[in-house]
Every structure is written in C-alpha cells, then in structure tokens.
Amino acid sequence: MASEKYVAADMGASSGRVIVGILENGKLVIEEMHRFDNGPVEKEGSLFWDMDMIFREIKTGVKKAFAKYPDILSFAADTWGVDYVLLKEDGTFARAPYNYRDARTDNVPEEVFGIIPEKELYSRTGIQKMQLNTIYQLYAHKKAHPEDFEGTTLLMIPDAITNLFSGDRTCEYTEASTSNLLDAASRSWDFRTIEKLGLKKDIFPAITSSPAKVGKIREDVAKELGIPQITVCKVGSHDTASAVAAVPAEKNSDFVYISFGTWALFGAELDSPVLTEESREAGFTNEGGLNGKIRFLTNIIGMWLAQELRADWGKRDGEKVPWSKIDPMAQNAEGLKYLIDPNAREFLSPGDMYGKICRFCERTGQGTPDDAEAIRCVYDSLAMCFRAKLETLEKLSGKKFNALNIVGGGSNASVIMQIASDICNCKIIAGPVEATASGNILAQAMANGSVRDLDHAREIVRASFQPTVYTPADPCREKYDAAYNKFLTLIGK
Numbered sequence: 480m481a482s483e484k485y486v487a488a489d490m491g492a493s494s495g496r497v498i499v500g501i502l503e504n505g506k507l508v509i510e511e512m513h514r515f516d517n518g519p520v521e522k523e524g525s526l527f528w529d530m531d532m533i534f535r536e537i538k539t540g541v542k543k544a545f546a547k548y549p550d551i552l553s554f555a556a557d558t559w560g561v562d563y564v565l566l567k568e569d570g571t572f573a574r575a576p577y578n579y580r581d582a583r584t585d586n587v588p589e590e591v592f593g594i595i596p597e598k599e600l601y602s603r604t605g606i607q608k609m610q611l612n613t614i615y616q617l618y619a620h621k622k623a624h625p626e627d628f629e630g631t632t633l634l635m636i637p638d639a640i641t642n643l644f645s646g647d648r649t650c651e652y653t654e655a656s657t658s659n660l661l662d663a664a665s666r667s668w669d670f671r672t673i674e675k676l677g678l679k680k681d682i683f684p685a686i687t688s689s690p691a692k693v694g695k696i697r698e699d700v701a702k703e704l705g706i707p708q709i710t711v712c713k714v715g716s717h718d719t720a721s722a723v724a725a726v727p728a729e730k731n732s733d734f735v736y737i738s739f740g741t742w743a744l745f746g747a748e749l750d751s752p753v754l755t756e757e758s759r760e761a762g763f764t765n766e767g768g769l770n771g772k773i774r775f776l777t778n779i780i781g782m783w784l785a786q787e788l789r790a791d792w793g794k795r796d797g798e799k800v801p802w803s804k805i806d807p808m809a810q811n812a813e814g815l816k817y818l819i820d821p822n823a824r825e826f827l828s829p830g831d832m833y834g835k836i837c838r839f840c841e842r843t844g845q846g847t848p849d850d851a852e853a854i855r856c857v858y859d860s861l862a863m864c865f866r867a868k869l870e871t872l873e874k875l876s877g878k879k880f881n882a883l884n885i886v887g888g889g890s891n892a893s894v895i896m897q898i899a900s901d902i903c904n905c906k907i908i909a910g911p912v913e914a915t916a917s918g919n920i921l922a923q924a925m926a927n928g929s930v931r932d933l934d935h936a937r938e939i940v941r942a943s944f945q946p947t948v949y950t951p952a953d954p955c956r957e958k959y960d961a962a963y964n965k966f967l968t969l970i971g972k
Contacts, residue, residue: 541704559579562616631682635655650685740887816848862903901959
C-alpha cells in the first residue's frame with residue numbers, strides 16, 4: 480500500500496485535536512498537529528459551545544497539517560453525541576449550540592413521557608434514558624425559543640463542523656442515532672415521535688451512512704487556509720463510533736469495549752438492535768456503528784469526575800496538579816474505602832466535584848475523603864460500575880466475556896486499569912489510546928477504497944499499536960465482593 484495521508488478533527492467535550500494519520504504498508508501512524516481546550520461557555524444562565532472558537536482552532540490545525548503534509552487526501556470530523564445546531568438558510572446558526580450539561584432539560588424527560596410513554600419510545604429508538612439526549616434538548620429548546628425552528632435545518636455538532644468546511648447539510652448515521660429520534664430498526668428519523676412532540680419534520684435532513692465522501696472543502700475556506708479543495712468525508716462522526724471501529728478485536732469475535740474518556744461507553748457490537756424491556760430497564764442503548772453495526776452500550780460518567788476534581792484543586796491551590804501526581808495519589812490511598820454512584824445526577828454538572836463527592840460519601844455513612852481518597856474513590860467506583868455493567872451485558876446477551884477492551888485516553892491511566900482488572904476479576908486489554916482518531920482516519924481510508932471494511936481496519940490497528948494487558952493481581956476476592964455488594968446498594972440494586 481502506497482503512503483496515504485488523512486486529517487481528522489477529533490473533538491472531545493474538554494479538548495479538541497487535529498490529527499494526521501499516515502497509512503502505509505498495512506500500518507497506521509498518528510501524529511497530533513494541534514490541540515486546544517474545549518468546554519461549556521456560560522451566557523445568561525445557560526451553557527453553550529463556542530462554535531466560532533472550535534471552527535477557528537480546527538482550521539488552525541488543518542493549516543498546520545498541510546504545512547507539513549501537502550498531499551493529504553481528505554478531512555473528517557468526529558465529536559461527542561447529542562448536541563446540535565439549528566442552521567439557517569444563510570448558513571448561520573439560529574442560536575449558539577447548547578451544551579448537553581445545560582440545566583434546561585431538568586425534569587423534561589418526565590414531560591416527554593407524558594406525551595410518549597417511556598416504554599414506547601424505547602421500543603422504537605432503543606436509546607437509554609438520559610436527560611441530555613437530543614430529544615429532551617429539542618423539546619426544551621422549542622418551548623423557550625420556537626422561533627429558532629422556523630426555516631432551519633437540524634445538524635448534529637460534527638455535521639455542523641462538516642457543514643462549515645464543505646456546505647453539506649446532512650446528518651451522519653452514527654451521530655444521529657444518539658438523538659433518541661432515530662428508528663433503531665429502519666435507521667431513519669422516527670417521524671411518529673417527532674410529530675407527537677410538535678417538532679417540524681422539515682428540520683430533519685437526509686441521513687448519510689458512513690463512511691462516505693460528501694463533498695469538497697469550500698473554496699473560501701481553502702483559499703483562507705492556502706490549501707487545496709480536498710475531499711470531505713463523513714466517518715463514524717460520533718466519537719465512540721470511531722473509537723469502537725479501532726478496537727483491536729479479531730474477526731468474528733465477541734468482545735466487550737469501553738471507550739474511556741470524559742465518558743465511559745461500555746458495550747458490545749451487534750448486527751441488529753436489542754429493543755426489549757429488559758434492555759430498557761438495564762439502561763442499555765442502541766447507537767449506530769460503522770458499516771451498519773449497532774453499538775449496544777450503556778453510558779457511564781467517566782474521567783469527567785477526575786477532570787473536575789483536578790479543576791477544583793487547581794482553583795483551590797492556584798495551579799493544576801499534573802496527572803503524573805494524581806495517579807500515585809490514587810494508588811497509595813486505601814482502596815475500596817469510599818464508593819459513589821458515578822452516574823448520580825449530581826455529578827453531571829460542572830463545579831465543586833470534590834464537595835459533591837464528599838457530600839455523597841457523608842450522606843451514605845462513609846465519612847469524608849481527603850484529596851487522595853477522593854480520586855481513589857472515583858477510580859474504584861468506575862471499576863465497580865464496569866463490573867456491574869459487565870454482569871448485565873452477559874445476562875442480556877447470553878454470552879460470557881473474559882476480557883475488557885478499553886480504548887481512548889483513559890486506557891493510558893495504568894492505575895485505574897489495574898484497579899479495574901482487580902475489581903472485575905478479568906483481563907484488561909488497554910489501547911490504543913488514539914482509538915477515536917484512528918477510527919476516524921481508517922473510515923476515511925474506507926471511503927477512499929484503500930481499506931476494505933471494518934475487519935480490515937481492525938487488522939491494521941492490531942498491526943499498528945501494541946496494547947497493554949492487565950490481569951488481576953490480588954487473588955483474595957472476598958474484599959472485592961463485599962465492596963461490590965456495598966456498591967450495588969449505593970446504586971439502588
């Protein structure tokens with residue numbers, strides 16, 4: 480295979496990066512060209528995304544990429560799920576896009592269920608109930624600002640980025656599937672639900688299956704950056720879809736993945752959705768994957784908890800503690816002493832995470848953790864959550880899994896990887912760290928025709944990245960089982 484180069488905008492909820500991927504001789508090399516901070520911006524009591532900043536920073540990264548690699552073939556963007564813009568005919572936004580942590584969706588799911596029963600909604604969309612889902616955001620948005628829905632087109636955030644670069648006005652399947660407004664079986668908009676909620680059908684554009692070529696870089700953008708009008712692709716635009724595409728699993732194997740970053744997305748890859756009442760009650764969701772696959776998963780608040788703790792300490796002490804010091808704090812603290820429910824609603828919003836964790840522990844009779852104990856509490860609690868979700872997934876699927884494939888930035892945190900192996904009593908296969916960017920790049924190569932399919936993409940991942948394997952280090956199971964029973968009580972099981 481001749482050398483091919485692709486550029487990816489890989490956007491997370493706390494940072495963004497522009498990455499070049501070089502595909503040569505069956506191997507992929509990833510090179511970061513530009514990194515920038517991202518996060519919610521507060522304005523008039525609401526939380527938004529700064530799309531002007533995001534677009535500007537991505538353009539900076541693309542320009543840097545071409546300065547070093549002028550023969551790049553294509554561009555694609557991936558981001559978090561659920562958030563959206565309402566695009567006007569002139570290409571501007573009706574309003575800055577809301578951040579999914581905005582409080583306007585508090586109690587909105589209950590309002591929606593008064594119109595469409597929760598069971599009925601799940602039986603069609605197959606999406607886990609979370610108040611941040613697009614369906615609840617749009618319902619709240621329409622109540623507050625109905626004028627925004629006049630003559631506009633709904634685009635999810637990665638589609639909005641693609642539009643800014645190319646003018647394309649479609650929604651990509653994997654990202655659209657996070658909206659709670661897609662029929663999971665037909666993989667098209669669920670217009671029965673949309674009409675019941677009083678939303679206009681004409682704001683919902685065509686859905687693009689990925690990977691696909693959707694256009695060229697706009698002439699004005701290319702001229703501004705001094706680059707050629709290369710191809711723009713739709714990939715697994717939901718970052719988890721791209722990350723799962725880069726799980727180094729063998730062909731025809733059953734595997735469990737955790738895409739571990741700000742969120743931890745825990746699940747398995749299926750050919751068709753699971754829309755049972757048992758699945759709904761277990762909090763599992765059916766999101767789109769590459770090549771028409773279903774990502775059957777559940778959402779867990781992930782390293783957000785640790786990120787927010789670190790931010791709290793930075794405000795208190797005047798400087799951020801480096802991660803190189805935070806992990807040893809967790810490792811040296813007593814394990815299993817404090818536990819929380821990572822998915823408790825109180826941990827969803829930013830600010831005062833240390834105080835929230837302390838109050839949870841005090842309320843549940845555990846006492847008050849210090850800094851080191853708080854970070855250990857987060858790591859232990861996330862690992863306990865992995866164990867609980869693994870048991871549930873095995874029950875729902877009827878399969879037994881003996882390893883967890885953990886990809887993304889969190890897989891680089893060796894302390895929590897070992898804790899997870901000990902608590903779950905199973906092997907952890909950690910890596911690649913750059914799973915999302917790798918999946919994005921390989922999907923572009925699939926759209927280009929140089930990578931055959933998902934199995935071929937994973938073959939390239941296995942050849943390119945050496946995962947780290949963790950195995951249980953403590954044969955004494957009694958203390959883990961006792962702590963796990965305590966955790967189940969805390970989460971109401």
